[in-house]
Amino acid sequence: xxxxxxxxxxxxxxxxxxxxxxxxxxxxxxxxxxxxxxxxxxxxxxxxxxxxxxxxxxxxxxxxxxxxxxxxxxxxxxxxxxxxxxxxxxxxxxxxxxxxxxxxxxxxxxxxxxxxxxxxxxxxxxxxxxxxxxxxxxxxxxxxxxxxxxxxxxxxxxxxxxxxxxxxxxxxxxxxxxxxxxxxxxxxxxxxxxxxxxxxxxxxxxxxxxxxxxxxxxxxxxxxxxxxxxxxxxxxxxxxxxxxxxxxxxxxxxxxxxxxxxxxxxxxxxxxxxxxxxxxxxxxxxxxxxxxxxxxxxxxxxxxxxxxxxxxxxxxxxxxxxxxxxxxxxxxxxxxxxxxxxxxxxxxxxxxxxxxxxxxxxxxxxxxxxxxxxxxxxxxxxxxxxxxxxxxxxxxxxxxxxxxxxxxxxxxxxxxxxxxxxxxxxxxxxxxxxxxxxxxxxxxxxxxxxxxxxxxxxxxxxxxxxxxxxxx
Amino acid sequence: xxxxxxxxxxxxxxxxxxxxxxxxxxxxxxxxxxxxxxxxxxxxxxxxxxxxxxxxxxxxxxxxxxxxxxxxxxxxxxxxxxxxxxxxxxxxxxxxxxxxxxxxxxxxxxxxxxxxxxxxxxxxxxxxxxxxxxxxxxxxxxxxxxxxxxxxxxxxxxxxxxxxxxxxxxxxxxxxxxxxxxxxxxxxxxxxxxxxxxxxxxxxxxxxxxxxxxxxxxxxxxxxxxxxxxxxxxxxxxxxxxxxxxxxxxxxxxxxxxxxxxxxxxxxxxxxxxxxxxxxxxxxxxxxxxxxxxxxxxxxxxxxxxxxxxxxxxxxxxxxxxxxxxxxxxxxxxxxxxxxxxxxxxxxxxxxxxxxxxxxxxxxxxxxxxxxxxxxxxxxxxxxxxxxxxxxxxxxxxxxxxxxxxxxxxxxxxxxxxxxxxxxxxxxxxxxxxxxxxxxxxxxxxxxx
Numbered sequence: 051x052x053x054x055x056x057x058x059x060x061x062x063x064x065x066x067x068x069x070x071x072x073x074x075x076x077x078x079x080x081x082x083x084x085x086x087x088x089x090x091x092x093x094x095x096x097x098x099x100x101x102x103x104x105x106x107x108x109x110x111x112x113x114x115x116x117x118x119x120x121x122x123x124x125x126x127x128x129x130x131x132x133x134x135x136x137x138x139x140x141x142x143x144x145x146x147x148x149x150x151x152x153x154x155x156x157x158x159x160x161x162x163x164x165x166x167x168x169x170x171x172x173x174x175x176x177x178x179x180x181x182x183x184x185x186x187x188x189x190x191x192x193x194x195x196x197x198x199x200x201x202x203x204x205x206x207x208x209x210x211x212x213x214x215x216x217x218x219x220x221x222x223x224x225x226x227x228x229x230x231x232x233x234x235x236x237x238x239x240x241x242x243x244x245x246x247x248x249x250x251x252x253x254x255x256x257x258x259x260x261x262x263x264x265x266x267x268x269x270x271x272x273x274x275x276x277x278x279x280x281x282x283x284x285x286x287x288x289x290x291x292x293x294x295x296x297x298x299x300x301x302x303x304x305x306x307x308x309x310x311x312x313x314x315x316x317x318x319x320x321x322x323x324x325x326x327x328x329x330x331x332x333x334x335x336x337x338x339x340x341x342x343x344x345x346x347x348x349x350x351x352x353x354x355x356x357x358x359x360x361x362x363x364x365x366x367x368x369x370x371x372x373x374x375x376x377x378x379x380x381x382x383x384x385x386x387x388x389x390x391x392x393x394x395x396x397x398x399x400x401x402x403x404x405x406x407x408x409x410x411x412x413x414x415x416x417x418x419x420x421x422x423x424x425x426x427x428x429x430x431x432x433x434x435x436x437x438x439x440x441x442x443x444x445x446x447x448x449x450x451x452x453x454x455x456x457x458x459x460x461x462x463x464x465x466x467x468x469x470x471x472x473x474x475x476x477x478x479x480x481x482x483x484x485x486x487x488x489x490x491x492x493x494x495x496x497x498x499x500x501x502x503x504x505x506x507x508x509x510x511x512x513x514x515x516x517x518x519x520x521x522x
Numbered sequence: 523x524x525x526x527x528x529x530x531x532x533x534x535x536x537x538x539x540x541x542x543x544x545x546x547x548x549x550x551x552x553x554x555x556x557x558x559x560x561x562x563x564x565x566x567x568x569x570x571x572x573x574x575x576x577x578x579x580x581x582x583x584x585x586x587x588x589x590x591x592x593x594x595x596x597x598x599x600x601x602x603x604x605x606x607x608x609x610x611x612x613x614x615x616x617x618x619x620x621x622x623x624x625x626x627x628x629x630x631x632x633x634x635x636x637x638x639x640x641x642x643x644x645x646x647x648x649x650x651x652x653x654x655x656x657x658x659x660x661x662x663x664x665x666x667x668x669x670x671x672x673x674x675x676x677x678x679x680x681x682x683x684x685x686x687x688x689x690x691x692x693x694x695x696x697x698x699x700x701x702x703x704x705x706x707x708x709x710x711x712x713x714x715x716x717x718x719x720x721x722x723x724x725x726x727x728x729x730x731x732x733x734x735x736x737x738x739x740x741x742x743x744x745x746x747x748x749x750x751x752x753x754x755x756x757x758x759x760x761x762x763x764x765x766x767x768x769x770x771x772x773x774x775x776x777x778x779x780x781x782x783x784x785x786x787x788x789x790x791x792x793x794x795x796x797x798x799x800x801x802x803x804x805x806x807x808x809x810x811x812x813x814x815x816x817x818x819x820x821x822x823x824x825x826x827x828x829x830x831x832x833x834x835x836x837x838x839x840x841x842x843x844x845x846x847x848x849x850x851x852x853x854x855x856x857x858x859x860x861x862x863x864x865x866x867x868x869x870x871x872x873x874x875x876x877x878x879x880x881x882x883x884x885x886x887x888x889x890x891x892x893x894x895x896x897x898x899x900x901x902x903x904x905x906x907x908x909x910x911x912x913x914x915x916x917x918x919x920x921x922x923x924x925x926x927x928x929x930x931x932x933x934x935x936x937x938x939x940x941x942x943x944x945x946x947x948x949x950x951x952x953x954x955x956x957x958x959x960x961x962x963x964x965x966x967x968x969x970x971x
Contacts, residue, residue, distance in 0.1 A: 102572060103901045103904060104901060105898075144832065147823035151820070151822070151824070152894060153898070154894040154896070154898030156898075173898055200835060203835070207838055210790040210861055214791060215686050215687065321677070321681065321685050352617050352626070353621050362670075363670070365669070368677040368681055389677065390676070390677065416622075420618070423621075423622055424621045426624060427623065427624015427625060427642060428624065428626055430574055430575045431907070435905050
């Protein structure tokens with residue numbers, strides 16, 4: 051069945067990205083050559099030619115994401131992105147869909163915490179129409195009232211539907227409980243209440259304030275001719291009028307200095323889904339490569355300490371992992387797993403023991419060596435497709451990272467010593483101050499999990515919103 | 523979910539693989555070199571030096587259709603046990619050695635096949651062959667590992683089925699669509715079977731399915747056919763062969779009337795799945811059915827999306843899936859009604875669209891669109907070594923010849939509007955239909971912390 055499994059998937063993807071490192075022993079992997087051009091209107095264009103299959107990927111990164119949502123209207127960035135294809139100066143939503151599908155193109159637009167993105171992929175032979183559709187959505191959306199209402203109503207129900215599957219929403223409760231009212235605590239897609247507050251005006255305002263050439267990076271990767279492509283892009287995007295943007299800055303975040311626990315009651319759950327951790331690191335943290343190595347050992351692969359303990363040795367769960375979701379300012383770090391109601395406490399206890407042991411014993415030389423090989427060996431498929439490459443070069447440009455992020459990764463991974471690993475654990479892996487979020491059957495597990503924190507909160511999963519509770 | 527795997531990494535859904543059983547233009551774009559080993563295992567190699575990595579897939583022709591009452595889920599459990607120790611690489615060592623050498627693995631099981639996947643830098647090639655040869659021949663059955671792995675699989679079942687509305691409804695839909703054929707039980711197995719398999723049943727299953735002549739190996743990536751064949755001669759060819767699983771002789775009887783089932787559970791949204799019986803993957807109607815499915819379900823311009831999501835605004839999503847299958851199977855249609863919408867309203871709208879497809883031929887533009895979508899999807903699947911290994915293997919195993927992958931363009935071009943109408947009339951009848959509905963039942967929801 052085509053049913054997306056967001057929560058877990060998101061975590062898994064984050065972990066996968068974080069493992070990303072360089073190539074196998076003898077090989078040194080490099081990003082394919084690419085060039086950067088800034089158009090007169092301020093649009094930064096990144097071009098990467100890649101031959102192999104006749105596909106082309108166009109990716110726009112708009113430098114404002116859900117962290118730029120107006121207070122109380124969580125979801126504006128996401129809804130704005132979702133509406134780009136739902137009516138333009140030239141096409142109704144239906145015409146757009148018909149033209150897009152006719153050439154077998156894929157189109158995605160979404161908002162994350164730090165930025166929004168619009169992506170299209172089509173066969174190289176369909177370049178003219180593909181690019182025209184992409185620019186029509188990015189530059190000329192009209193946000194028809196009927197489409198606004200329709201998408202908002204669908205999005206409210208999508209949140210409700212997601213709550214029927216705990217793994218889809220655990221991350222949203224976790225971010226909310228960890229960050230509170232900080233923008234990173236907001237659900238990027240909004241919630242059942244915030245979405246109903248959003249009016250068309252807020253969407254138009256968000257679009258006008260943020261979708262502008264000076265606030266956008268455009269990456270094109272795939273099979274094309276460089277000179278022709280530059281000319282074509284100037285034709286299509288050069289006319290996008292420049293205007294000044296006041297990019298919202300994201301307030302600093304700092305680790306939580308206490309313990310607390312949120313229990314979300316899902317009365318029919320036969321399994322408890324849990325996450326615990328604290329605020330992690332920024333995308334540009336100087337320790338990021340060492341953290342990647344150390345987290346691979348801790349909770350970032352099948353033979354990680356966490357998965358060995360909770361799955362392989364005890365059979366408590368199908369999977370246990372940890373992740374650093376690094377962002378513009380420090381994003382979340384979390385340990386994540388699930389287990390049947392009866393083993394909720396033993397499983398959480400064990401995960402905590404693994405963390406304590408990690409602090410006490412650090413990593414062995416053998417683990418370090420293995421993690422380095424693993425990261426280097428598993429990296430190349432991360433830069434295999436034009437779609438991946440377009441997103442990587444745009445993301446590097448956005449976060450102010452250079453090509454060395456990949457070209458030097460192998461060397462940086464190899465430079466991690468046991469001493470550095472030890473420092474990284476002390477500095478970046480929380481031990482005492484932990485924020486817990488559990489989704490499960492409160493009547494079965496409630497009293498037993500009280501021991502994890504003196505400060506505790508509880509709410510039924512059927513209540514609208516995530517955390518903090520929405521004021522209606 | 524019918525396709526369940528060993529760990530989360532299973533990113534490649536088989537339904538995707540099926541959607542892209544489609545139009546390549548010319549075979550020489552992705553040359554494949556093959557060899558059949560003396561013990562009967564066929565090996566297919568697709569060379570690509572663009573990254574220094576390799577994807578190696580082994581397809582065993584054994585799945586839940588080879589099980590029976592009391593042993594449901596054994597193929598999938600076995601898939602897990604294949605990582606839990608053999609003669610040379612003991613319990614836990616396979617993963618440790620593989621990861622320490624830059625490799626990673628996973629596996630998935632369907633009703634028809636069990637597939638093992640290795641992804642690794644080319645430097646790990648001999649090691650991977652050593653590991654694979656070890657576990658095919660000398661798997662160990664440690665009672666302690668069996669005990670803990672049983673718990674892992676039970677947790678996987680709770681994750682994908684018991685605590686997932688879609689997974690739960692899917693299980694009930696198959697169990698009701700089939701009354702004779704083994705496709706009726708879930709790949710993960712019934713919970714009571716997961717708790718009760720015996721060591722003897724496990725050993726018997728291993729002997730039955732894991733013979734070299736019951737397997738196909740596909741290798742894509744930074745390798746040459748010569749070096750792969752050398753590896754195979756050294757590590758795989760000496761493995762003795764034995765009888766493959768006995769043929770599945772039960773055929774499903776014709777469905778003589780609509781079947782309906784209801785699941786009531788606490789839930790915010792209802793859900794409705796509809797199944798129609800269709801032929802097995804290698805049927806000549808495969809291509810026309812795929813075109814029909816594309817016209818009805820794929821993309822926001824598809825008839826079903828336009829009707830249920832866009833125009834009537836009664837559903838959040840509507841989709842279809844067909845899995846590769848050796849035996850006559852079902853097409854599954856899933857509609858996610860909006861909150862408060864009677865699922866039967868979604869049903870009614872879907873049946874009207876199906877009737878439209880029976881009563882009139884699709885337009886030229888729709889036919890053309892379906893073919894274009896197939897072409898683009900084909901390239902999306904073939905752009906990674908991982909996608910290529912899976913697609914080439916799926917064609918070889920389910921169509922009997924990987925070359926069919928390169929004939930698909932021709933086969934799709936041959937599909938006419940009349941063919942599309944004919945398959946709609948043939949397979950999409952009310953008597954051939956099973957409907958599963960999940961109805962929110964929140965009466966006992968309040969439980970006190």
